[in-house]
Amino acid sequence: MTGPGMAGRRSSTFSRLLRHGFTDPSAAERLLDGAELTGVRNDPVLLEALGATADPDLALHGLVRLLEAQPGATARRELLDTVIAAKPLRDRLLGVLGASAALADHLARHPRDWEALVTYEPRDLHPGVEEFERGLAEATDPVSLRVAYRRCLLSIAARDVCGTTDITETAAELADLATATLRAALALARAAAPGDAAACRLAVIAMGKCGGHELNYVSDVDVIFVGEAAEGADEGKALRSATKLASHMMRICSETTVEGTIWPVDANLRPEGRNGPLVRTLSSHLAYYQRWAKTWEFQALLKARPVAGDLDLGRQYVDALAPMVWQASQRENFVTDVQKMRRRVVENIPAAEVERELKLGPGGLRDVEFAVQMLQLVHGRADASLRSGTTLDALRALAEGGYVGRADAEQLDAAYRFLRSMEHRIQLYRLRRTHLVPEGEEDQRRLGRSLGMRAEPVTELNQEWKRHSGVVRRLHEKLFYRPLLDAFAQLGPGEARLSPEAARERMVALGYADPAAALRHLEALASGVSRKAAIQRTLLPVLLGWFADSADPDAGLLNFRKVSDALGKTPWYLRLLRDEGAAAENLARVLSAGRLAPDLLMRAPEAVALLGDGDDLEPRGRAQLEQEVLAAVGRAESGEAGVYAARGVRRRELFRTAAADIVHSYGTETKPAEADQGALVDEVGAAVSDLTAATLAGTLRSVVRDGWGDTLPTRFAVIGMGRFGGHELGYGSDADVLFVHEPREGVEEREASEAANRVVAEMRRLLQVPSADPPLLIDADLRPEGKSGPLVRTLKSYEAYYRRWSLVWESQALLRAEPVAGDEELGRRFIELIDPLRYPAEGLGEDAVREIRRLKARMESERLPRGADPKLHAKLGPGGLSDVEWTVQLLQMRHGWAEPGLRTTRTRQALAAARAAGLLGTEETEILDEAWVLASRVRNAVMLVRGRAGDTFPTEVRELAAVGRYLGYAAGHVGDMLDAYRRTTRRARAVVEELFYGG
Template sequence: MTAAPGRRSSTFTRLLRHGFTDASAAERLLDSAELAPLRDDPVLLDALGATADPDLALLGLVRLLEAQPEPGARRELLDTLISSKPLRDRLLGVLGASTALADHLVRHPDDWQALVMYEAHDLHPGVEEFEAGLAEATDPVSLRVAYRRCLLSIAARDVCGTTGVAESAAELADLATATLRAALGLAGAAAPEDAALCRLAVVAMGKCGGHELNYVSDVDVIFVGEAAEGADETKAVRAATRLASHMMRICSETTVEGSIWPVDANLRPEGRNGPLVRTLSSHLAYYQRWAKTWEFQALLKARPVAGDLDLGAEYVAAVQPLVWKAAERENFVPDVQKMRRRVVENIPVAEVDRQLKLGPGGLRDVEFAVQLLQLVHGRTDTSLRSGTTLDALKALATGGYVGRADAAQLDEAYRFLRSMEHRIQLFRLRRTHLVPEDEAELRRIGRSLGLRTDPVAELLREWKRHATVVRRLHEKLFYRPLLDAVAQLATGEARLSAEAARERMVALGYADPASALRHLEALASGVTRKAAIQRTLLPVLLGWFADSADPDAGLLNFRKVSDALGKTPWYLRLLRDEGAAAQNLARVLSAGRLAPDLLMRAPEAVALLGDGDGGGLEPRSRTHLEQEILAAVNRADGAAQAVTAARGVRRRELFRTAAADIVGSYGTEEQAAEADQGALVDRVGGAVSDLTAATLAGTLRAVVRDGWGDSLPTRFAIIGMGRFGGHELGYGSDADVLFVHEPRDGVDEREASQAANKVVSEMRRLLQIPSADPPLLIDADLRPEGKSGPLVRTLTSYAAYYRRWALTWESHALLRAEPVAGDEDLGRRFIELIDPLRYPADGLADEAVREIRRLKARMESERLPRGADPKLHAKLGPGGLSDVEWTVQLLQLRHGAAEPGLRTTRTRQALAAARTAGLITDEDAATLDEAWVLATRVRNAVMLVRGRAADTFPTEPRELAAVGRYLGYGPGHAGDMLDAYRRTARRARSVVDELFYGVTER
């Protein structure tokens, strides 16, 4: 029958408005004989438009009508659709969401009647209702049909919103329970002699055990078998194994009605290699001796569901104590975390971004985080022991283990992601967790979740939003360092006797347990909020302090910081809530003297250790540092106060740099191995050099403003030399500089020179005022004529001197010259003046090379401290800093004019440029670079540990151990550290002998 053009056009428009994508095909279906009674019923279009896929729902309805065995059955279905809105919504909702269930209805056209009427108990059916629905099944085929019929009712409630995602998941688990019981009943009926010999319990695990099953999922189980009264145990276990195997086949095998779902027993002891059925005592023996951490995590959801429920309950009761002791196992938290990482690593690259379950920000992130928190805290808090993820999350929030806002966000995200997963699986009833790429499928999923304006875009946007939330909170909760330490605390530790407490402190490595206990009492006693939070933190911090070379210092420093900041609201909140802050603080406080001393002078710098948006431990640029210091100088009254303000910024930024260095170096051995040691060295050198330059700029501004206002009668520039010019300053390095000035137009040279000398004198005086901060010493000994020459010269004077009197060592020293403060144009012109000296066009004459070699030999013999072991001297010893730097600088003097890459003040950059230019082999360059980086790290480590500069390893055992921890060596491996240094230096010296001294034999 063909519709009139006008009506067709009107219908076509209405179809599009109701969400149909193929309106022409829909018109043809509506004109079919099967739908004649409904063709003009506007309610039908409204109902179809409310479904996830109106085209699919309409096609399914036509197929169902065509499948009715006789006209009377078809008429009954049509009449019911017209008269019953609930049926209409449920049936069309299912047909628009699932081709698999539509296929089932076509094969079994009477099953639509399961949706006609809901009694009160039908709205929230449990295991008993589902068992009644499966009761007539007499074989695997009829069991599948009955199972799909029950599934049809669950899906109808789900897609119509009668039940939420959590209720649907629970109903699916209850249906699985009823199905397992029915399948076991069929297996027992097929082998009554086996059923008589044994007691067999089926224990659900995973999502089924947790009452949160998917539409299509493996059903994880464990089988427990015991002999029936009077039966032989061996025969009984064999009989139970046959019953269990038959039950699994009934559920898993494919028939003309398809399959139900696989029953997976691989979570049993020994997995696939272990016996399918074990006795209760055999299970316990395995768990007590051999079980891995993940097996206890899996047992968290164990629930008896079929067979001998009393035996199943005995099993769960017996293993539960083991589950809640699992967190006390060594490396428990790292083991769980590694397992989660392995799951992500095993996802095929092409699927990572589409993985709803296993990928970053997926369902498994929520589940792992919740389970880990349960296992850690559920030992003492039984309210946390639910096997259902959302129930456990709610309990964690109620107990204060997860913030309520975080828990609410996780709950919302988990429900959304599970809803997506349900809709994806429901379509074809296939086990998948991949978000489809087809736009039509995405549109159907989006509409099924109530997204109607732009279903595809809205779905993807909501998915990514929730995944981002999950990932952020997963990292915050799952990897929170406090967990690992809390997990190691034995129940009742707080009730240790005084003597037992002393012994515990000694065992942890505290040298003065009496003092340590006094610190603990001072920190944790009382009823204040501060004391309560510190009681929670201290067990964790004690473990972290104990992992350092000086636990006593760590605890003492923590008490000092807490005394200074304990009443500040943000301080303890930062340590409690920010994942990294507490552990970072513990590392910093126990790593030596420098960082804690800086922190004691500016306790508020603790805030830098957190995860917030305040910059954290990232070094600040020279521009930002200079802006802050100059602003502080401008606000100060007088030069002395201005320099004090500049020192305050320097103190905080030195702490930032030292803390970042410690945190980057004092990680786990695995983290230390992965760290880029060269990058750590460059970071420290660059940060300290930038900070020194900014401090000098601020001091210069203060002096000029105090003596001359804003108009110094001469232009003035500071040139960095040595490590300062090379961006390679360490924590205790002096600032080698040259001072240069140039009289302004119309100013007498004598007046200008007096002003410049006064500036230099006043800067040195102000910076040498005694202070608890690390000193900033200005060293101008590299100036022309050395200590005998004037502190400051005009640019013209420098030019005249260098033209007539410059010695080889001066050209050598100028290789590291770089403007750092003052007049930028004057600094640039100074560099233009010296470039021909440090990069001579004709290279170096042989006599100049010999002179450089003589200078180096004399320096080593004169400056190496008496009694020092040369092989362990990081600066002047063989293979040390001096060896590497002079070798690189000789290459720069010889080839800098021809090779632009060599024209840099930085050692590692010059070395890399020499390698690129073919002046040194890759192997030799790598050897020298490794030695230079290691020697620099040794010097930095000694300063961090001792609080004062030195070029040799400490002799005091604790200090040496602390240097070892900084360099990545664990307790007891200081000797290995020294041996490794000697080997690295020896290899570097071999290269230096050839490249610097011209020794050709290696």
Template structure:
């Protein structure tokens, strides 16, 4: 009888050792046969170290009781004295109730765990075959199989093997078992065995050497007749043998089952014959097989039966596997199949599904297999059926980033270890994480998570699942993968001859120079060169989709040279969404964007950021520029810093414009032209305003510090004020100042003029960037008048001397930099001039018409084609803008919507007010947008501004591509331009001249 104090002490000790039911454990330890166990602290420590001490003790008691008394003593003595046996046996008993049951039925099988020789650590098929050699029927085969499984589990739970090694051992045991089962079937039907050659091909996890503890073993059977046997009879005999093999492994006996043998991956699945000849298999795969069947064949491996026939099978279907990626819609088909798997998971189980759910094992396996099938056509190092080996090869070849591969490897191992331990408990096929606290605790402890095990397990599981899901989405759905899959095998690795032929076929004007660029980029054995060899075949096609493939490739080489030692650059192009395609589009669209990028190569990161092409707002830009100006030591350095921001943002705008011109995933056709024009105009205007503000701060700071003697403001007019700047536009401005209290007007004027001079000097410093010229020629008295005036001087001039053209110029006056209060006062001053009460009188209207006619006759460049000049030509920008501006001056006083500096906005307001018909408004808008896009396109292509279409054929084609016209359609572009502007001219003549 146990005294109460001793019982309390025992309970405390058992709780400390990890027992959750100390009362039951104490009762078991009080059994007579357990005397040596309860008195040995080492044994109690070993029990406490198991995944489930309560389960381990219960199974140990059952095992001890299953022995005869003498054998029981020897068993317990060995358990006490032999640490390897103790750790391995108790580890298994604490992790697997099913193997504990097996040992209770076959108590002598503990001897399988008694040895700890080096040969025992990593057994192969031959070792397992010896363990199964005595099996002559299905029952004895199951017993022998469980005995071998016991040793695998012991090595696994004790950490002697890692999860990948354990999975490989399970596959080798399955191989030996299939061979033994086939041997039993052949012995039972020797005539059938003599009539055919039968090979068993392992598929799935068995074929990939990564089997679970409990899993269907997927197989395919292939047979050939022996000499003198008819093919039909041979196939019948082979079918009987294959069916018998499947029953031996799959049927339930008094010793339970081994695992189901599943032949549903065979041609035609369940509807197809169980066994086919080699030629029948090949004919099916060549003509009828679906994409998923080739993905399944990736892991095909001969494991039993006629070895030569099995190898002939894998040699015959192997080339077909590596051609699968060339099938139409291959990558989308694989992606859809993965989505279907997830969609078919019951809603109640999806959060617990370790294998099939989002972030599960299948996400890793599908991503790896897809990359293998796409890139393995020309890279035999990827031809492994084992997931982790293939992942390592993908990382070594540069197809997956090393960091991503390492994270996937770690996550896959953790999730597979969870799956192994879940199945090991009852040797049942399941991939669901348990819900009960006790099951979760045992699972966590079996994985070595001992501190707050359940919480830690859930946290680690979710962390790894999140990593898998993120990387699966990144790798499995990246656009570059589909593009590579569409290449022919020779294109995925560039031999000189194949590359030269491909370059000519793609339209490269100088294939020899292009080859030099390719060799410089892709030669060598470095990881950088390996990634380039993956990228270049796809990039070449994207460059070829432009009007100047040679320029695109040259630009790519220059950017790659500039960023060659930057580790993130090639990773970005390989991994991040559409970055590679975006870069190809930008580099081959003309000179402006590549020139900007080469002066700031790190801006290529913009192309991989989903938000990277979104323009920055005025406040953000001005804050950044003013901060950079504040850090600079001199005014020159300050403006250089502001130019650095401007360079990057001009590239951002140009890249967004170019990429938008190619359309979007949602709208594959050309993106809305008006939207692109507005985005460019807004972005460049905001950037110019922020840059002018930076130049103003730099001009003031070095002489006056923070406070200028006079308040000073910059007013934007022309396209600047209208938020309609293009890449090559000057910034039309007016300068206004107002002396501060107590400051002499002459001193204030000197300060204001000094600021203007310094701003213009700073902005005109030599630079390779697109120039930013501030033009003040629209000021009162034009070039003859003072550069800067006080607010009062402007008021006096406009009251007495203002001409109608000056009022027209003020239509687009808008504050841009400097003193906000002063700028608003200026706008209040000029509003009555630009929107005169009761509109314009007849003389003013006639004057505007005379000015327009004079401009057309005098300012159009000599020799220019008036039907193709975007600014002054027929139906061009001037025609539309003067028409809209006349409407604004005549009706702005009574139509609030017309009081805007933006041409398109004013045109919409004029239509809304009934001043222009819907058709006429649409015609004028279309012409204005088209002419603006042509000007922007010319600047993007040539790198310098122009008002007419380029004369160079390649440049003209590049402008056409920007406008959405494919190869050979330059004539259509010019015809369309003439048609649109001709119609706009007709509307203009009716509306402007009242014709």
């Protein structure tokens, strides 16, 4: 029976529980009314203590579970009376229960372990390794070791959540507990194999956070093992014994039992990583680090500390390697290696997690650690005070030594402490290894309250987190790149700067032809106190070096300034260059490689976004391009607007293709240049051809829609010819085409013909509207009767012409014919029509062969530009494109009827098919293929460098050097490039003389 009085009391209880921070007062009331809390249900002391925890609901539930687990009523009463009477225990126990469900589970399984929290004396506040060893001393097997470990962990967590220890003391205690645990696990391993223990000396070296006395609640414990033979023992046997002990010790810590796991022991920082022996002798370690070690391995050794096993051997190891660690900054590319390693860490974070990643993400803990470690390694060689393995101790030493401003150090210290506190409390909840900030409001509320935020814990948590993360980002950029910064760009207030004379000398040394202009660009980009200028100051030192690696550093820097001015107010631009490891380097390569790609980028600066670390530079297929173009055309209000939209897609995709070509040809510091030049040519040819086909499809759709709505009175198809049909277009190639139509049922041929001609005329007009984009010229001169014949014919007209008038050169031209746009069925029927012409039954007669040879010889003598060096003309010169293609096409016409592999529009595929059919030898095929690929690369290079098509090497010095750089030749080696071209094409011409002209 309920009455007004009971309802009022319940309402009062609800309000009181809500006031104390409970989020589920109904469940809390049921627990408080339970038998376990008899007599203390309304005790204000208990409710006040529960309300002070991170999660009062979780704390109350854990307390009830602990009481239920007690072995009897007397034990339950003892625990409850102690909790109510003793504030230190109450705060410790409830604090842990409100912050850690995992430790609540442990207490429920081991109900007397709460007694470990009773002692509250000064000597108990900061236990060290010896105290933890005493706490683990009773462990006789892996299961009991886990129980004892969790009991010790319980005491650390209690001091942590109550504020008795700060984050650095907690992390040090966790490292000391890990040390004691490693020693206990090694003792168990030794006891299990006394023979192995007697045969060797084994030292365990802690690395990473354990070595640095800054361990997390849940973390891999990184170690390296050093072994030596015991006196009188055989070294080989000793190392085998040491390896068994080390493996057993790792399993004891890492394996999961009924009590869970302790933590994984990770030995992958050892020489050769997973592939190297688990245990090495000291001399073997030294030999490896002297000859083979990478920069990151010396960075890792900065935190090395002997913790278990033979500590004398461990100290010998650390002492012997210390000189190498502190000389590491003198290694070639040291700074860039460290920077690249940090960038790779960020690149490997899943995109969905990067904003929640406390440790590895931008503005996270690793940013602080990498910045501090790099400055330690740079300056620690001469200043021993910097040689601490603990991040905050090293940061304090850097500030005291003047290497870091005091204000910067104070901000980094505060941010690091806050982020580590977040990380600790996130891990403490489930004792799981994670560095991700939880997304759920309930989890964020508990996390915020655990850090002392009570008014609006979720809001306050996110504000503080973002504020500290922002501080870390800013200072990481400043400190991590500063060793390169002073040489090039103006720094912030109070920072040192180079004199104008010294800066100018530096620019000259880097190869800038106009250092005064370069310095003006730097001043414009990096001066001031804005965030944009600050980021530019972190980027420019690296970018300047990349520009200097090109043939025209001045152009690269000028183009970068133009792009930066165009995107200056776009928030993502500099962030992309700063946060994505490859973006800035890719941009530098693209901007300094010539005119085409920068010109395209200036027309669409937002395309910078394609240069990031993902797959954005991968060419898109024809179907995807055509879908986008047709969708853009469909949204346009007129034919001209539709073609303008199609050209916009073409502009962006040309930039994508050119940028990928440049990046793959130049390579980057993180990715070497592609070795397969043929694959690059094929990729460019396919990409440009697909893009041209999609553009024509969009133009056709625009014209038809404007003139006739949805349906043209005649079926209409565009047939690609020449390099277009062969999927081999270069950046500056015209689009050779044929137009074919067929009247629809019920439409008179005259009406159909008029419509088809209007379509062709309008397509050509719209594509020739003046624009700053690279031109797309439609060339229909390969049609029947050439320039004298009609631009478009019916399928029947083509059939009649080819049956009666076709010449051998026309059959040869049709070898490259392939439908590219319009009516697919009509295009297929056109191909069926021409197949007998281009692959004549029984091959070519001798008269036809002589005619083809005559035409080729005439072309060589008449079409080569006056004054051009024939030996350097990529298209018409000896061994150039024309030589190879005519040779291949002659083989196709003579043998295509019998060899299906030859029935392809693609030159390289036809070459491979001819070799497979035994028509060419392997060496001949390789010679022709190499020459064709090289000539194609030269034409592409000329267009990329000059911004206009050309078939010969440039004569201007910088342009010629840029072509050489694209082809893989270092500065000063253009002579080698020209010699190699002449040599390659001379060999190809010899093959052509034999195969095409018959010797």
